[in-house]
Each structure stands twice: as structure tokens, then as C-alpha cells.
Amino acid sequence: MSPSLLAERTAGRLNPRQEQAARAKGVSPGRTRAVAIARGVAGVVVLALVWELLPIVGVFDRYFIPPLHEVLQALADLATSGELARHLRASLVRSGSGFLLATAAAIPLGAAIAWYRPVREFVQPVLEVFRNTAALALLPVFTLILGIGEASKIAIITYACFFPILLSTIAGVATVDPQLLRSARVLGLSPAATFRKVVFPAAVPTIFTGIRISGAASILVLIAAEMVGAKAGLGFLIMYANFNFLIPKMYAAILVTSLLGLAVNYGLVGLERRFSRWRA
Amino acid sequence: MSSRIELHDVGQTFLVRGDDDRRLREFVALDALSLDIRAGEFLTLVGPSGCGKSTVLDLIAGLTQPSSGTLRVDGRPISGPGLDRSVVFQQYTLLPWRTAQANIEFALEAKGGLGKAERAERARTYLGLVGLANFANRYPHELSGGMKQRVAIARSLSYQPEVLLMDEPFGALDAQTRERLQEELVSIWERTGTTVVFITHDIEEAVFLGQRVAVMSARPGRIREVIEIELDRRPAADHDLRATTAFAAYRHRIWSLLREQHVAPQEVAHVA
Ligand SMILES: Nc1ncnc2c1ncn2[C@@H]1O[C@H](COP(=O)(O)OP(=O)(O)OP(=O)(O)O)[C@@H](O)[C@H]1O
Ligand SMILES: [Mg+2]
Numbered sequence: 001m002s003p004s005l006l007a008e009r010t011a012g013r014l015n016p017r018q019e020q021a022a023r024a025k026g027v028s029p030g031r032t033r034a035v036a037i038a039r040g041v042a043g044v045v046v047l048a049l050v051w052e053l054l055p056i057v058g059v060f061d062r063y064f065i066p067p068l069h070e071v072l073q074a075l076a077d078l079a080t081s082g083e084l085a086r087h088l089r090a091s092l093v094r095s096g097s098g099f100l101l102a103t104a105a106a107i108p109l110g111a112a113i114a115w116y117r118p119v120r121e122f123v124q125p126v127l128e129v130f131r132n133t134a135a136l137a138l139l140p141v142f143t144l145i146l147g148i149g150e151a152s153k154i155a156i157i158t159y160a161c162f163f164p165i166l167l168s169t170i171a172g173v174a175t176v177d178p179q180l181l182r183s184a185r186v187l188g189l190s191p192a193a194t195f196r197k198v199v200f201p202a203a204v205p206t207i208f209t210g211i212r213i214s215g216a217a218s219i220l221v222l223i224a225a226e227m228v229g230a231k232a233g234l235g236f237l238i239m240y241a242n243f244n245f246l247i248p249k250m251y252a253a254i255l256v257t258s259l260l261g262l263a264v265n266y267g268l269v270g271l272e273r274r275f276s277r278w279r280a
Numbered sequence: 281m282s283s284r285i286e287l288h289d290v291g292q293t294f295l296v297r298g299d300d301d302r303r304l305r306e307f308v309a310l311d312a313l314s315l316d317i318r319a320g321e322f323l324t325l326v327g328p329s330g331c332g333k334s335t336v337l338d339l340i341a342g343l344t345q346p347s348s349g350t351l352r353v354d355g356r357p358i359s360g361p362g363l364d365r366s367v368v369f370q371q372y373t374l375l376p377w378r379t380a381q382a383n384i385e386f387a388l389e390a391k392g393g394l395g396k397a398e399r400a401e402r403a404r405t406y407l408g409l410v411g412l413a414n415f416a417n418r419y420p421h422e423l424s425g426g427m428k429q430r431v432a433i434a435r436s437l438s439y440q441p442e443v444l445l446m447d448e449p450f451g452a453l454d455a456q457t458r459e460r461l462q463e464e465l466v467s468i469w470e471r472t473g474t475t476v477v478f479i480t481h482d483i484e485e486a487v488f489l490g491q492r493v494a495v496m497s498a499r500p501g502r503i504r505e506v507i508e509i510e511l512d513r514r515p516a517a518d519h520d521l522r523a524t525t526a527f528a529a530y531r532h533r534i535w536s537l538l539r540e541q542h543v544a545p546q547e548v549a550h551v552a
Contacts, residue, residue: 183373186341187390188363197386201377278377278419 066248074248075255083237084256090232091260094150094225095218098157102214106162107207110169111200120174131167135160135221139228148229153222160221161214168210172203205279208272215264223257234260282320282475283354283364283442285340289314290349292335292501309335311500312349319354322469322476324490326483328538332501333479334370337447340477341367353443363391366441368449370479372428374420374435380407380427381416384435391439406434409464411457425452430461437468443475450485462489466513483538484522487511487530495537505537 052068054060078084113119139156146152176199184194226235234257241250292310297303309332317323327333338344339351342361351358353365366387374383384403388394394402407413410430420428429452436444450458466489469476480486486493490509497504511526512519521527 177373179369179371179373180375182343183367183369184390185343186361186365186367187387188361189390193390197389198375201375204377276377279421 063247066251070248071251071255074246075252078249078252087232087234087237087253088256088260090230090236091222091226091234094153094233095157095222098154098222099161099214099218101154101158102161103165103211105158106165106210107169110166110207111173111195111203113166114170114173115195115199120170124170127163127167127170131163135217136224139225143229153225153230156225157218157221160217164210164213164217165207166210168213169203169207172206173199175206176202205272205276208268208275212265212268212272215268216261219257219261219264282473284319285315285317285443285475285477286350286352286355287313287315287317287336287339288350288352290336290339290346290351292332292339292344293347308500310346311502313502314349315494315503315506317475317477320473320475322466322478322489322491323494324478324480324486324492325494325496326480326486326534326538327496327501328498329481331496331498333496334447335501336496337367337445337477337479340443341365341445363439364441365443365445366436366439368429368432368436368444368446370447370451372420372425372432374428374431376420379417379419380412380423380431383420383431384438387435387439402438403434406438407431409437409468410434410461426454426457429453430457433461433465440472441474443477444469445477447479448481449478450480450482458485465489483531483534486534487527488522493530493534495534507533 048068051065051071055062055065055067075084113123135156138159142152142156142159146155180198180202181194184198189197222233223235223238226233227239230236234253237253238250238257241247241253290310290313291308293306293308295304296307298305313332313336315336325333325336335344339346340353340358342358342365374380375386378386381400381403384406385399388399388402404413404416407416410433412427412430412434415423415427420431423431429449433446433449436446450461453461462485465476465478468474476489478486478489480489487509493507493509495504495507496502507530509530511521511524511530513521
């Protein structure tokens with residue numbers, strides 16, 4: 001069969017003997033993995049080459065899109081001068097505290113909302129309105145109320161992270177397998193124990209989808225907020241470099257932003273794995 | 281320890297949507313069902329699919345309340361679930377994020393009164409009892425259907441309830457495992473004196489396990505007959521209970537009872 005998604009996902013798992021046979025033929029799982037990683041690396045290398053070569057051969061204007069090595073040079077300068085660390089720290093504090101505040105508030109609140117059906121039915125439409133209001137549309141409101149300092153930035157990141165986690169917590173808690181709840185009741189578990197031992201663990205995978213969305217949102221909103229009014233941070237750095245025609249520096253800052261996004265996503269995926277090792 | 285269970289004139293109706301229109305209507309699942317389960321007895325409940333066996337079990341477990349009639353355990357009305365009654369559900373209900381062993385410990389945590397080490401010890405004992413000593417650290421998704429059911433059985437036994445309610449617990453097992461667990465269950469019952477209510481649609485299983493077999497009829501669910509099983513159960517190496525004529529006679533009697541129900545509705549259809 002061709003290596004399509006369909007064939008890949010429906011293939012049965014090898015039993016130990018089949019695995020042995022496969023190893024004998026030289027297709028160990030480790031090797032399959034190595035091939036996968038090599039392909040991924042190749043993809044990144046191709047992208048880097050395209051970025052490096054197209055400006056040089058003149059497909060793009062070299063001034064607006066400098067070749068990769070100039071960007072990397074600018075990045076190295078940023079790193080050695082300590083400028084990068086300063087901006088990165090400012091950004092991390094903002095999105096980190098916004099994200100953590102949102103998580104700490106949204107999970108208990110979401111659980112409480114889902115636990116009591118009347119409450120859930122009461123707040124659900126309101127939540128839909130809030131969720132579908134783009135956080136950035138509210139940026140002026142936040143600055144109006146909280147000024148242009150740290151408070152308004154952290155507040156808007158918290159806001160943006162809050163709703164995905166809240167809604168996924170509600171969904172996760174409300175859709176726990178009723179059969180599991182029945183066995184908890186048969187065992188005479190108190191509501192609190194049922195929540196702690198059955199409902200919450202069952203909801204964790206669903207909650208994590210919200211957490212991952214929030215992770216991405218925390219970076220997105222961070223950059224936008226920093227572009228509007230800040231004296232430090234990656235968003236500020238991008239804008240500052242842009243206004244001063246430090247184009248390679250601007251791209252270096254953008255590159256760091258996407259690496260940060262990547263790191264956040266992989267970190268959260270790793271965390272999710274740790275918490276849901278029990279899943280097939 | 282064991283308890284007597286009395287069901288008196290129990291009725292249960294569900295609200296369901298009609299086939300032709302979308303309106304809610306009442307569906308009578310159980311009607312005037314009476315059954316007296318003696319303390320310490322092993323009672324099996326057979327009946328055609330959909331006759332209301334699981335519904336009866338839910339009521340005894342205290343998970344649902346009847347629309348009419350009364351249920352009592354040791355003379356006290358059943359008002360909700362309790363640790364005196366344990367249930368093995370028709371669908372296995374293991375916590376997927378806990379290993380086989382931790383799933384049993386879960387029940388022991390709920391019961392309370394045991395230390396961490398004692399719980400682990402007890403869990404291992406009961407896993408061994410159902411032949412899964414080597415699978416203690418497997419997650420449910422790494423177990424076969426029958427293995428999951430065995431873990432669920434071990435979990436129910438582990439906290440030594442007074443009443444054990446089992447809903448087709450051996451349905452997913454192969455014949456050999458099934459027979460082994462049947463014998464194991466009988467010996468556990470003999471040792472502990474627990475009252476067992478065992479639902480099955482397998483007539484042989486019902487006769488083999490039950491001191492009495494309650495045969496249910498469908499639409500509405502009722503107890504049609506309760507048959508006293510008197511078989512020589514003394515364990516002997518060369519004694520195959522299932523091959524005796526007495527066993528065959530009981531089997532046939534229950535088979536006929538169930539068969540009559542099966543034929544009856546068709547005859548009605550012919551007349552109409
Ligand atoms: N919650 C419910 N809502 C509506 N109808 C229900 C509900 N639970 C059970 N029923 C109906 O009640 C009847 C009895 O169901 P029950 O599950 O007790 O059958 P059963 O004897 O256990 O069948 P099986 O041997 O297939 O498990 C069925 O006709 C079923 O459709
Ligand atoms: Mg059933």
C-alpha cells in the first residue's frame with residue numbers, strides 16, 4: 001500500500017513477533033522515526049535555502065527581504081549585546097503571567113459552571129459572545145481602563161487565554177462518560193471525590209485542547225499589544241526595527257517570535273503527553 | 281455477611297420518543313415485578329434481550345428510583361447506592377487513566393479504612409484471583425475486552441460487599457476463562473456468603489451458577505417464574521455437572537419458558 005494517511009492510521013499494531021520480523025528486515029521503529037526526523041530537517045533546510053538564495057539571485061528585493069545569513073547575523077548581534085534577553089524577558093513575563101492567570105482562573109470556574117447544569121445553561125450564550133469577540137478588538141478598551149502599562153498588556157493576554165480554557169473545561173467536564181459516573185456513585189464517592197478522581201482526570205485531555213489554543217493566543221496577543229504601546233518586548237522590537245529601517249533586525253525579532261511560539265506549543269504538547277499517557 | 285433483597289410490585293417507566301411521531305410517551309419497562317432474594321443466596325436472572333434485566337439491577341443498586349413499588353435491602357428501603365452493594369456493569373467501566381491495579385485500589389480508596397500498602401496488597405490479591413497478576417501495570421486500553429471485564433470483577437469483589445450485582449459479566453469471555461471464573465465465583469460466594477444477583481442470557485450459565493433462576497418475560501418486564509435448582513454441586517475431579525441429566529432437564533425447562541415468549545408475539549401477529 002502507498003504510505004497515505006489512510007493506510008498509516010488503520011494499520012494494526014505489530015505484535016512482538018511481527019516486530020521481531022520487521023527488525024530482522026531492518027525496519028525497526030527507531031529507524032522509521034529517524035527517517036521521519038530526517039525528512040522534517042530536510043524541509044527546514046529547504047526553507048532556509050529558499051530564504052537565503054531568492055534575495056541573492058534577485059527574485060526579491062534584498063533590502064526588504066534580506067538573505068537569511070544577514071538576518072542570522074543581526075540575531076547574533078542582538079543576542080551578544082544582551083538586547084534580545086531584555087526584550088525576551090519582558091515578553092515572557094507578560095505572556096507567561098497572562099497565561100497562568102487565565103489557566104488558574106478558567107479551570108476552576110469552568111468546572112464549577114459545568115458541574116451545575118442551570119449555571120451552565122445560564123452562562124453558555126454569554127460565553128459564546130465573549131469567545132467570539134476577538135481579544136484584540138478590545139485592546140483599546142483595556143488601555144482605556146488600565147493605561148498603557150504592564151497591567152493592560154497582562155490583562156488582555158489573560159482575557160485572550162481565558163475563554164478557550166474555560167470553554168474546553170466546561171466541555172470536558174460536561175461530557176464525562178456517564179458510565180464512569182455511575183461506577184463512582186456505586187462506590188459511594190462523595191461529589192468532591194468524584195470530581196477529583198473521576199471527572200477532572202477524564203476532562204484533562206479536553207482541557208488541554210483549550211490550553212494549547214491559549215498558548216498560541218498568548219503569543220499572538222502579546223505581540224500585538226507590544227506593537228501598540230511598549231518600551232520593551234518582541235513586538236516592540238519588531239516595530240522599533242521597522243521604523244528605523246533596521247530590516248535584518250526586524251526579521252531576527254520575527255524569527256525569535258516564531259521560535260517562541262514553537263517552543264510554547266511543543267512545551268504544551270509535551271505536558272499534555274505526560275498527563276495523558278493512558279490514552280491509546 | 282449478606283443481605284436479603286425484596287422487590288415488591290416494582291414498576292419502571294421511561295419517557296421515549298415515538299417511532300412515527302416525535303412526541304414523548306411512556307414506555308413501560310417493568311410492571312408489577314416482585315422478587316424476593318434471600319440473604320446469602322446466589323440468584324441468576326435470565327430473560328430475552330431488552331426485557332429489563334439491567335433496569336432491575338439499576339434499581340437494586342440504587343442508581344435509579346422506581347416509578348412505583350418498593351425495594352428493600354434487609355428491610356430498609358433502597359434510597360441510593362451504597363458500599364454494601366457492588367455492581368459489575370454490562371459495559372466495563374474502568375478508569376482509563378488508571379492501571380488495572382490502580383483501578384482496584386480506586387474502589388478500596390472509596391471504601392476507606394485501608395492504608396496505601398494494604399490497598400496495593402489487596403488489589404494484587406484480587407488481580408491474581410482473576411488471573412491477571414501479570415497485568416497489574418497495564419492501562420485499560422492495553423487490555424482485551426475480557427481482561428477489562430475481569431479487572432472490573434476483581435474490583436467489585438475487592439471491597440467485599442454484602443451484595444454483588446453482576447450484569448452479564450462473563451459475556452465477553454472465551455469458554456475456558458468463563459468456566460474458570462464461574463467456578464471461582466461460586467467458590468468465592470461459598471466462602472463469603474455474599475448475596476449474588478447474576479444477570480445472564482446464557483441458560484447454562486444461569487443453571488450452573490444459580491441456586492435459583494428467575495426467568496423474566498418482556499414487554500412489560502416481569503418475573504415469569506423462579507426455578508429452584510437442586511444439583512449435586514460437591515466438587516469432584518471427574519464430576520461434570522453440565523453433563524448430568526438433571527442439569528439438562530433444568531436447562532430445557534428454562535429454554536422452553538423463554539421460547540414460549542419468543543413464539544407468542546408472532547402468533548399474535550398472524551391473528552391480527
Ligand atoms: N434510560 C432509558 N430510557 C428509555 N428506555 C430505556 C432506558 N433504559 C432502558 N430502556 C428500555 O427498557 C427496556 C429494558 O432495558 P434493559 O437495559 O433493562 O434490558 P436488558 O434486559 O438488560 O437487555 P440486554 O440483555 O440486552 O442487556 C428496553 O426496551 C430499553 O429500550
Ligand atoms: Mg442489560
